[in-house]
Amino acid sequence: MVIMRRIALGELRTERHGNRHRIPMDEVDRFRRTYVREIAASSAADVEAELFDG
Numbered sequence: 001m002v003i004m005r006r007i008a009l010g011e012l013r014t015e016r017h018g019n020r021h022r023i024p025m026d027e028v029d030r031f032r033r034t035y036v037r038e039i040a041a042s043s044a045a046d047v048e049a050e051l052f053d054g
């Protein structure tokens with residue numbers, strides 16, 4: 001459901017074909033890079049705490 005939510009928020013560019021959304025490959029690559037950075041940034045504190053506060 002994350003993808004549909006991102007499309008609705010305008011965070012993910014799509015091309016409409018009938019009632020379907022098509023995501024261009026360059027947009028998939030851009031989204032993947034952005035999403036991985038978001039995940040890494042949000043979990044950095046947890047990882048740091050687990051490694052160094054042990």
